[in-house]
Amino acid sequence: MEVEVDEKELKAAGAEPLTDGRHGLRIHGWEIESRKRSILKSSTLELWEKKLETYHMPEMVFGDSCLALKHVKSGFTIHFNAFDALVGWKKEALPPVEVPAAAQWKFRSKPSQQIILDYDYTFTTPYCGSETVKFDADKLEGGEISKDTCNLHWEDCNEKIDVVALASKEPILFYDEVVLYEDELADSGVSLLTVKVRVMPSCWFLLLRFWIFLQLRVDGALMRLRDTRMHCAFNDNASPTILREICWREATFQALSAKGYPSEDAAYNDPSIISQRLPVIMHKTQKLKVPDNV
Secondary structure: OOOOOOHHHHHHOOEEEOOOOOEEEEEOOEEEEEEOOOOOOHHHHHHHHHHHOOOOOOOEEOOOOEEEEEEOOOOEEEEEEHHHHHHHHHHHOOOOOOOHHHHHOOOOOOHHHOOOOOOOOOOOOOOOOEEEEOOOHHHHOOOOHHHHEOOOOOEEOOOOOOHHHHOOOOOOOEEEEEEEEEEOHHHOEEEEEEEEEEEOOOEEEEEEEEEEEEOOOOOOOEEEEEEEEEEEEOOOOOOOEEEEEEEEEEEEHHHHHHOOOOOOHHHHOOHHHHOOOOOEEEEEEEEEEOOOOO
16 A cells, blocks of 8 residues: 655645654654564574574564654654564463464474474464653664563553544555564465554554464464554644554354355455454453653
8 A cells, every 4th residue: 555645735734754764754743653674684583582582483574673653742652563572472372273284384493393383383462562762663673672661551441443533534644564574384374463554634543463364275274363453643732642452353264164154265365354254352442641751
């Protein structure tokens, strides 16, 4: 999705592009920046393995890529990066998906550790973002970023993000999608973590999505979708409030087939379509009010 923004629209919205070669914009006290880099080098990947205490990593880790939304006045930043997401994967430590074909798969790992499926090889993560003060994207290398986390409190609430309102004709001032990591599950499916952001004159909105799809030819085929949506309306007269919705969906193909859903792989290639078919296993809405001084 390419978004061409007219300079007049930016000016009318009180926004301006970031400088110094950064990709993003400044609007109503926020600096919103995306950084897309290549796959981690082997030396950095080995350092991450030591920090995470694992020999297992996704095939493609975009460790220097990130999305950051900084509230300039307070110094508070909410950001999304691969290292913190993998910390979440390691802590959750789900059991491996048990499918007969998995015993034949050859995963990226140390030679002495291959074919030992005693870990979650889908890299499912409960990660829903990180918060820091004085965020420095250069600290991503080596996995240093999680050291700076701050302890602002997300409160459970009954409010919901108005998705219908977000579909209005309001111009999009900035859009980007950042891939954090990806694994093809030995050509038997896909495991993917991405974050998308959209900035309009009235607000910003983002979707962090983890998606796993084991192809239907694999016995015990599984579909899993973990979405985190965040929304913040601009208000120059008050401290911003961020609304966060977390929704996890999951089902086996056998369960979906029993409900009469299609039996072809092509019917499940789009996670947006899958989300309408998978049952919800966890859902909660939270909000965070950013103080003037963190």
